Amino acid sequence: MPPALPRVGRRTVEALLAANAEALRERTLVLVHGQYAPGAPLRFTVTLDGEARRVQVRDEASVLGVLTALHEHRSTASASASSADVLVVTTGVDDEQLGWDVRGRAVRRKTLTVENAEVVLQRFGATALDPRMYRERWLLDALVEAEPADSGWPRVGGVLTRDAALRALTVERLGLRTAGGSTGQDGQATLDADTLLAWSRTPAGPRRFAELGATERTELKKWLAEVAGPAVPVLLSLAETGLGHDALALGLLGAALRDPSVEPDTVLALGGLFGQVMPRRSELAAFTDAVEGTLTRWISDARISEDARRRVVAVLERADELADTAGLTPGLAASRFLPSSFTAQLRRTVADARVSPAAGEAALDDLLAHSLAALRPDHIQAAETAVRVARWLSGPEPTVPTVAAGVRAHVSDWGWADRALTVLWAGDPDGDLETGRDLNALYEQARERRQRLDEQFAARLAAWAVHATAEHPDGCLVIENVLDTVVRPLAGRTAPLLLVLDGMSSAVAAQLGEEAERDGWREIVPRPETGEAPARLAAVSMLPSITRVSRASLLAGEATEGGQSAETAGFNALWKRRRKAAVLFHKAAIGGEAGHALSHELLIALASDAVVGVVLNTIDDALDNGRQGRGTTWSLTDVTHLRELLAAARSYGRPVVIVSDHGHVLERGSRDDTPTVEADGAEAARWRTGGPAGEGEVAVHGRRVPQGSGAVMLPWREDIRYTGRRAGYHGGASLAEVTVPVLVLLPAGEEAPKEWVPLPRELSTPGWWRTPAAGAAAASAAVATGQAPPVVPERPVQPASDSQDAPATEARPSSTGREAGRRAAGSLGATVVTSEVYSAQKEYVRKAPEANVVSAVIDALVSAGGTMSPAALAAAISATGRVRRNIEGFVTTVQRLLNVEGYPVLGFIDGGHAVKLDVPLLREQFLPKQKDGENGAMAEGGKREETA
Numbered sequence: 036m037p038p039a040l041p042r043v044g045r046r047t048v049e050a051l052l053a054a055n056a057e058a059l060r061e062r063t064l065v066l067v068h069g070q071y072a073p074g075a076p077l078r079f080t081v082t083l084d085g086e087a088r089r090v091q092v093r094d095e096a097s098v099l100g101v102l103t104a105l106h107e108h109r110s111t112a113s114a115s116a117s118s119a120d121v122l123v124v125t126t127g128v129d130d131e132q133l134g135w136d137v138r139g140r141a142v143r144r145k146t147l148t149v150e151n152a153e154v155v156l157q158r159f160g161a162t163a164l165d166p167r168m169y170r171e172r173w174l175l176d177a178l179v180e181a182e183p184a185d186s187g188w189p190r191v192g193g194v195l196t197r198d199a200a201l202r203a204l205t206v207e208r209l210g211l212r213t214a215g216g217s218t219g220q221d222g223q224a225t226l227d228a229d230t231l232l233a234w235s236r237t238p239a240g241p242r243r244f245a246e247l248g249a250t251e252r253t254e255l256k257k258w259l260a261e262v263a264g265p266a267v268p269v270l271l272s273l274a275e276t277g278l279g280h281d282a283l284a285l286g287l288l289g290a291a292l293r294d295p296s297v298e299p300d301t302v303l304a305l306g307g308l309f310g311q312v313m314p315r316r317s318e319l320a321a322f323t324d325a326v327e328g329t330l331t332r333w334i335s336d337a338r339i340s341e342d343a344r345r346r347v348v349a350v351l352e353r354a355d356e357l358a359d360t361a362g363l364t365p366g367l368a369a370s371r372f373l374p375s376s377f378t379a380q381l382r383r384t385v386a387d388a389r390v391s392p393a394a395g396e397a398a399l400d401d402l403l404a405h406s407l408a409a410l411r412p413d414h415i416q417a418a419e420t421a422v423r424v425a426r427w428l429s430g431p432e433p434t435v436p437t438v439a440a441g442v443r444a445h446v447s448d449w450g451w452a453d454r455a456l457t458v459l460w461a462g463d464p465d466g467d468l469e470t471g472r473d474l475n476a477l478y479e480q481a482r483e484r485r486q487r488l489d490e491q492f493a494a495r496l497a498a499w500a501v502h503a504t505a506e507h508p509d510g511c512l513v514i515e516n517v518l519d520t521v522v523r524p525l526a527g528r529t530a531p532l533l534l535v536l537d538g539m540s541s542a543v544a545a546q547l548g549e550e551a552e553r554d555g556w557r558e559i560v561p562r563p564e565t566g567e568a569p570a571r572l573a574a575v576s577m578l579p580s581i582t583r584v585s586r587a588s589l590l591a592g593e594a595t596e597g598g599q600s601a602e603t604a605g606f607n608a609l610w611k612r613r614r615k616a617a618v619l620f621h622k623a624a625i626g627g628e629a630g631h632a633l634s635h636e637l638l639i640a641l642a643s644d645a646v647v648g649v650v651l652n653t654i655d656d657a658l659d660n661g662r663q664g665r666g667t668t669w670s671l672t673d674v675t676h677l678r679e680l681l682a683a684a685r686s687y688g689r690p691v692v693i694v695s696d697h698g699h700v701l702e703r704g705s706r707d708d709t710p711t712v713e714a715d716g717a718e719a720a721r722w723r724t725g726g727p728a729g730e731g732e733v734a735v736h737g738r739r740v741p742q743g744s745g746a747v748m749l750p751w752r753e754d755i756r757y758t759g760r761r762a763g764y765h766g767g768a769s770l771a772e773v774t775v776p777v778l779v780l781l782p783a784g785e786e787a788p789k790e791w792v793p794l795p796r797e798l799s800t801p802g803w804w805r806t807p808a809a810g811a812a813a814a815s816a817a818v819a820t821g822q823a824p825p826v827v828p829e830r831p832v833q834p835a836s837d838s839q840d841a842p843a844t845e846a847r848p849s850s851t852g853r854e855a856g857r858r859a860a861g862s863l864g865a866t867v868v869t870s871e872v873y874s875a876q877k878e879y880v881r882k883a884p885e886a887n888v889v890s891a892v893i894d895a896l897v898s899a900g901g902t903m904s905p906a907a908l909a910a911a912i913s914a915t916g917r918v919r920r921n922i923e924g925f926v927t928t929v930q931r932l933l934n935v936e937g938y939p940v941l942g943f944i945d946g947g948h949a950v951k952l953d954v955p956l957l958r959e960q961f962l963p964k965q966k967d968g969e970n971g972a973m974a975e976g977g978k979r980e981e982t983a
Contacts, residue, residue, distance in 0.1 A: 040127050041149050043069035046182040048092060048123050049081055050154040051147055056083040058142045063112070063121050064105060066138070066146040070094060071125040072180070081121075089120045098132050105137060151175035155200070158182055160190035165197040173250045174200065181207045201258050202226060208255070209234060210243050226259065228266045228325040229332065232283055235270060236346065241279025244271060265318060266325035272312045284354035285309060286326030287373065289319045291366045304361040330372055334406050344410065351407070369401075377407045377414070378467060384418045385473040388425040395422040413464040420458040421474060424481050426803035427452055432484070435491040438499040438575060439510035445770040446573035448801040449488060450541025453771050455804075456481055457542065460703055486752065493733040493751035493768040500578055500737040505594065512574040513739075514775050515588040517694055518609060521572060521777055524561075525690050525788060526615060526646060532684040532691045533648040535589065536674060537582060538655030538765060540698035541573070543669045544776035547693065548799060550671050553948050554681070556691070556780040557906055558794040559787045569794045572777035576697040578740045579722035579747055579766040580773050582655065586696035589775075590619065590648065596741050599650075606648055616645035622652055625676050632679040641687045649680060658699055658763030685782050693778040699765045700753040700772060708760045716748070717757035721766030723748045731755050733768050783905070783948075784923060795907030797899070863897055863954075864890030867961045872935065880931045888912060892929055896952035908950050926950055935960045 051067060052059065059065075071094040080089050093104040101124055108122040130138055130146050138144050155178045156164055168174055174197075181204055182188050188203055202224075206212055211224045211234060224230065234240045244252065252275060259267040266286075273282045285308055291301050306313045314322065330347065337344035355375045358364045370376040380402045388395030399422050402408060408415050433449070435441040459478035463470040505515050512520060518533075525531045539547070548558060548571075560569045577584040577594065584596040591605025603619045610617035618640045627634045640647045653674045671678045684691045700721075705711060716725030724743040728734040731752030736745050749768035750756075756764055765772050779791075787793060797805070867873055868886040877883050895911035896903055903911070909922045926943065933940040940960060944951045 039070075040125075041069040041151075042072055042176070042180060043067055043125050043149060044072040044180055044182075045075050045079065045092075045184070046158060046187070047149055047151075047154050047179050048090070050157045051149070052081055052083060052088075052090070052121065052123075053157060054153070055142045055147075059083055059088070059121060062140065062142050063118070064108070064137075064141045065121060065123045066101075066133070066141045067123060067125045068127070068146045068148050069125050070127070086119070090123060091120065092123045092125065094125045096127060098128055098134075098137075101126055101128060101133060101137060105140065149179075151179045154179050156195070159188045159195045159200075160192060161195035162192075163194045165195060165200070167197050168195070168200060171197075171254075173248075173254060174204070177204055177208070177251055183207055183212075198262070201255070202262075205255060205259065208243065208247060208251075210237070210240055227263050228270075229329050231259070231263060231267055231270055232286075232326060232329045235274065235279045235282045236350070241274035241277075241282075244274045244279070245277065264325060265321040269312070269314045269318055269322040272314070273309075276310060276312055278310065278312065281353060281357065283326050283330065283350045284357055286323050287330070287351075287354040287370065288358055288361075288363055288367065289323035290327075290370055291363055292316060292319060293323075294366075297366070301363060301366050304363055308357055308361050327372065331406055334409055338409055347410070371404060371406050374407065377402075377405050377411065378465070378470075380405060381414055381418055381463075382467065382470050382473075385421045385470050385477070388421040389473055389476060392422060392425040392429050395425050411464075416458055417461075417463060417470070417474060420455045421477055423804050424452070424455050424459065424477050427455070427801075428477075428480055428484065430803060433488060435488055435495055437510065438492070438495050438503075439508075441488075441492045441495060441770060442511065442573045442575055442774045443570065445774045446541045446544070446571050446776050447799070449485065449770060450774065450776070451545055451801050451804050452481060452485060453540065454542035454545055456485065457701065460701075489751045489753075489769045489771075492770050492773075493749070496578075496768055496773065497733045497735050500735050500739045502737065503575075504738055508575075512572065512777075514574045514576050514585055514696070515591070515593050517574050517589055517775070517777060518592050521561075521694075521779060522646070522692050523613060524790075525692065525779070526613075528788065529688050529690065530615070530644055530646045532641065532680065532689045533646065534677070534680060534691060534693045535586065535648065535650045536654055536677075536693060536695050537586065537650065537652045538658055538697065538699050538763075539693075539695035539776060540771050541774050541776045542771070543654060544571075544693070544695070544778060545800075546669050547671060547674075547677075548778050549796075551681070551778070551780055552796060552904070554671065554678075555685075555783045555948075556681070557783045557785075558799060559779050559781055559791045560794045562790050562792050569792050569798055571794060571799055572779070574694075574775040574777060576773050576775050578735050578737075578768070578773070579719070579742060579749055580697035580768075581719060581722070581742075581766045582696055584741050585775075586650070589694065589696050594739065594741060602650070610646055616643070617648065618645050619648040619650070621650050625649060625651075633676065633683060638683065641683050641689065647689075649676070651676060653677075654699075655765075658701075658765075659761055681780075690788075691778075691780040693780065695775050697765050698771045698774055698776075699763045700767065700769055701763045702756075702760060704754070705756075705760055710757050710759070712750075712755050712757060714748075714757055716743075718742070718747075719766050720756045720758040720761065720764040721750055721772070723757055735768065793906035793909060795910060796904040797907045862890065862894045863957075864893030867893055867933075867957065870961045872961045873932065876932050876935060880928065883932060884925070884928060889929055889932060893933075893952065893957070896950065897954060901954055902944070902949050902951045904949055933957065933960075 047069075048065075048067070051065065055065070071092055075092070077092050078090065080087055082088070091108065093100075095101045095104055104122065104124050108120070112118050112120055126146070128146075133146070138146075151172075152164060152169060152175055155161075155168075155175055158178075178188070178200060191199060205226060206224045209231075211226075211230065244255075247255070252271070256268045256271045259271065270279070270282050273279050273285065278285065288305060288308060291297060291305055330350065333343055333347045333350075337347045351372060351374055355364070355373050358367055358373065358375065364373075364375050367373055368376050368379045380398065384395060384398040384402050387398040399418055402418055403415070433444065435444070456478060459474050459481070462474055499509060499511075503509055503511065503513070505513055508516065522531055522533055536543075536547075552558070558571070560572060563569055577588050583598070584594075587595050587597045587602050587605060590602045590609075592609040593605070595601065595605060597605075599621050603621075606619040607617055620634075620637055620640075624634055625637060626632070627637075637647075637649070651674055654669070671681065681691060710717070712729070712731075714723050714725075714729065716723040718724060722742070724747055726734060726746075726748060728748050732748050732750050732755070735747055735749050738745075740747055749766070751768045753767075753769055753771070755767070781787060868890045883889075891911055892908065895908060899907070905922045905926070908926070912922075912925075923943075926941070930941050934942075938956060938960060940953050940957050942951060943949065
């Protein structure tokens with residue numbers, strides 16, 4: 036059998052024509068030894084010596100065919116006067132058979148032999164080829180065949196190296212130019228495992244590779260293994276066998292072999308999925324690592340891109356499907372990627388939380404390490420809430436000694452339990468029955484504890500209401516005193532903006548306060564008594580806790596009732612008596628015209644010196660109309676106009692007071708639209724007149740009860756209602772309804788008014804919500820008894836200048852401070868600031884803070900687990916006798932001291948709302964390991980301090 040003719044394509048023809056352009060001035064026939072590629076264009080135009088020439092290609096296998104093609108070409112040229120047209124004939128007929136009559140008319144008077152090396156050289160515009168390429172015919176043939184039809188090969192202008200040629204060939208053969216792969220700084224496609232794994236998910240990518248010749252596939256795999264890593268040959272082998280589209284999913288399942296004691300059945304099952312491709316264990320491990328690395332990056336992208344999310348979900352669901360088919364799901368329960376393993380770990384977290392908080396925390400750590408944790412915030416919220424509730428339940432049983440202690444505990448602790456109960460009640464977001472059963476069990480336990488607290492509170496409330504007045508509130512902040520007690524002291528410099536969120540409970544306030552901090556607001560509270568910790572403010576509503584009496588009394592500053600006109604008149608009269616201008620806006624006057632979020636009148640008021648009040652009804656309306664339902668969160672955006680009002684207050688330099696008129700309880704469980712309790716004298720969902728008080732109710736009378744002739748029946752159990760079903764209710768005697776949360780906000784970085792102090796996240800959040808179980812009991816007990824750790828200086832200290840470089844003012848140190856100083860003498864912070872590296876760093880920082888202040892910063896962050904809010908860090912610094920108003924600027928200065936050679940030892944995270952200390956990196960930079968174990972005791976002591 037004669038040898039196969041060389042394959043000739045359009046690019047080869049163009050290269051031959053370009054190489055013989057001078058000869059083509061006189062002749063128009065080109066004979067080429069070879070076979071023209073099927074499907075290649077038979078007519079096209081080329082430019083030779085600046086002239087456009089039309090080209091016709093004929094593939095002829097005989098002398099007669101060649102003669103016929105030549106005759107037809109000459110006839111066409113004579114008829115059309117297009118003598119410049121070029122005829123290219125590809126043939127296997129040798130020169131002797133063709134004869135001089137034909138050869139004499141052809142370029143060079145002979146059949147041209149295709150030299151692919153010369154063609155490649157010409158098509159790349161290279162001056163020379165890498166010598167190795169002459170020994171690799173397959174590469175030269177592939178380069179001639181694969182040249183892009185639209186743009187040709189990239190021009191190199193020098194020596195064409197083997198790597199450059201293989202890179203260009205790979206990009207074209209695999210279709211990476213059209214697959215949207217990443218590119219390097221030189222604009223060329225990046226060839227790495229990430230790119231090729233993404234390519235495997237393209238519709239035609241793996242098929243393109245499978246259709247290549249065996250030699251080319253083998254050589255490309257070998258080269259890509261060198262440049263892109265050992266995972267690529269496994270990927271391309273899967274593509275060869277039609278499994279390329281499942282390569283990522285199969286790579287995830289390869290994790291099953293990481294266990295050295297894996298069962299033989301698992302190995303066989305996995306081998307069945309990989310088929311004839313089944314790689315060696317080391318190769319599969321490399322492939323699995325590459326797949327997991329790629330998916331980790333994809334998952335990060337999926338947090339902000341819906342397309343990336345769909346891409347990730349498709350891979351993970353396919354992996355789960357394959358695992359289920361092969362019976363591998365149980366062996367992959369510890370996988371960090373599979374949806375089935377996420378579900379299993381979520382189940383275990385909730386189940387373990389029922390056993391003990393510590394067990395739940397350990398399981399939660401595993402769940403948070405799962406890659407899907409970032410994409411399933413609702414599931415993570417459910418798991419975290421289960422663990423938090425377990426911590427709360429593990430603490431001592433709280434009690435309600437007084438009404439004042441009850442509302443303070445509710446806004447600072449039990450309201451967070453209400454928030455948690457809402458999440459538990461919503462259940463598993465996917466409706467998983469096993470997880471839902473355990474969430475429900477925790478819900479019932481916590482609900483019973485909350486119900487006992489509501490029962491105690493209702494009894495205290497009934498006794499307190501008999502004699503409590505605005506003038507003699509018995510230790511409480513009553514709602515009619517909020518403007519005088521909270522808002523009026525803030526009006527000295529810049530008039531505040533008062534936002535009344537009708538129906539906001541303590542649970543909702545906790546969520547809004549967190550988000551406001553992330554948005555750049557800082558909560559402040561009046562300076563507490565010596566030895567007490569700052570705490571969020573809370574007032575007691577009027578009774579019953581309904582809008583008509585509580586909101587009117589709040590805005591008028593006295594016990595009263597009425598609608599919007601009474602509220603406006605009372606608000607204006609109150610501030611007129613205080614010699615301040617004031618204006619109050621209700622729903623219809625808040626929104627602006629097209630293109631404006633807020634009304635012109637409201638913006639004018641905010642620009643003035645008047646105290647501005649705005650009533651926002653979103654929460655109360657939503658409860659009445661069914662918005663909340665099974666929802667678990669309220670954000671600043673959910674409350675109509677709230678985010679826009681906060682932005683306007685910031686721009687006008689106004690402090691903001693967010694207050695409610697009453698709270699609410701949610702509808703949980705009832706499906707019947709009829710009242711849950713039939714009772715005479717029902718005036719609304721949660722209060723009635725007449726008597727006597729039934730089960731779950733309390734009789735209340737006194738001057739704080741303007742309804743029902745001063746005597747009403749109020750339910751304290753949340754499942755009692757006297758009217759039809761709604762999403763939520765108010766008016767009763769439960770803590771969630773009677774407690775009125777008060778949030779006072781300043782833009783972060785602004786100075787707090789005199790006698791006001793920051794309330795950092797660490798103090799506004801109960802310990803069981805944010806700390807391990809070890810500290811939960813103490814935190815809960817402190818709330819229940821009204822005690823708190825002393826974190827406020829014993830006497831006010833004079834603030835320093837706004838500049839972080841200004842010297843701080845000394846304060847008289849307390850005995851507690853002196854004792855803390857003695858304890859800190861051997862701390863990690865003290866060790867760092869006495870190190871040689873720190874001394875060297877200090878030389879480069881102008882007016883560096885005192886060593887004891889920097890030491891306090893380090894020790895405070897270490898004690899807090901490495902992360903603190905700026906406000907809490909400022910409080911820690913104040914314990915040294917220094918006050919730093921501009922905490923952000925101060926942290927920047929300390930960064931210059933600690934971030935040696937730019938390494939991020941200290942910095943801001945969470946958009947600037949938290950300060951993070953990398954303790955291991957701090958040790959590495961300032962306390963390098965010494966010979967013979969020196970500093971061993973110090974290092975061990977530091978570790979004990981970190982875990983304290």
